[in-house]
């Protein structure tokens with residue numbers, strides 16, 4: 001089985017990748033910022049190809065390199081960041097929207113023709129995309145691609161840097177959910193064989209996701225919260241969410257899901273409805289078309 005994956009070098013993705021390569025029949029290609037420095041458990045067991053999702057040029061080069069190889073059975077788009085520093089991508093877009101959404105949107109568009117019959121595409125999203133989840137992260141207010149790419153054009157932009165960074169993150173994750181759903185819709189006639197899933201790993205402290213947070217917050221998220229946080233319905237661990245991501249990628253029981261939102265609840269994945277906005281067909285079509293414009297398709 002040929003698997004291509006982003007975000008396999010740390011956190012949830014590394015846990016998933018280790019499980020995937022434990023099957024000798026799996027050939028895993030990882031898009032990595034530093035391909036010559038794969039984490040120990042993956043060295044010699046996975047192939048790494050240079051990919052910086054903060055650059056559309058790099059995304060195109062990665063897609064071209066991968067497209068030359070065998071057809072892809074599973075495409076896992078798991079990389080993600082929470083940029084709370086107002087940083088921009090190489091293309092001048094707000095960094096979380098650029099890395100989490102635009103880069104993966106472009107990758108999926110470029111690699112779609114290389115998907116093997118019966119292939120799977122998984123986009124890692126987040127419960128933060130849904131205001132009803134009340135995760136503590138400010139939820140999305142709109143899904144206007146241009147205002148998300150260039151937030152200074154947004155008249156309602158949050159004043160506090162932390163709040164606008166976190167809201168940019170939750171909104172990029174809404175874009176992941178909507179991309180999965182719109183992709184399923186648009187390929188209904190041409191690629192009905194594909195399984196297309198948006199995955200919410202649940203609240204999963206212990207990863208590097210908060211690394212850009214000010215002061216010790218990133219370290220607290222990585223090392224202290226896993227010890228302190230109570231195991232509620234929506235709390236998981238990197239090991240458990242990695243296990244579930246690997247299962248979504250390979251378990252025959254998950255084949256045939258089209259645009260479904262699979263979320264971790266009580267340590268297992270369940271098929272739950274995404275937010276109300278992620279049911280709005282017009283907004284999903286607009287996001288798709290406007291994202292195409294931003295990435296130059």
Ligand SMILES: NC(=O)c1ccc[n+]([C@@H]2O[C@H](COP(=O)([O-])OP(=O)(O)OC[C@H]3O[C@@H](n4cnc5c(N)ncnc54)[C@H](OP(=O)(O)O)[C@@H]3O)[C@@H](O)[C@H]2O)c1
Nearest residue numbers: 007009010011012052053054079080126203204207208209
């Ligand atoms: N942790 C949670 O509570 C939680 C909750 C819901 C959803 N999620 C989602 O789960 C996914 C994995 O996050 P995580 O918590 O495991 O975080 P993590 O430990 O920080 O892992 C993030 C991964 O993304 C990669 N990445 C980041 N920026 C990149 C770039 N510009 N180009 C290429 N790769 C890049 C990282 O690579 P490097 O090794 O190069 O940094 C790393 O492999 C994300 O999509 C996140 O939004 C996490």
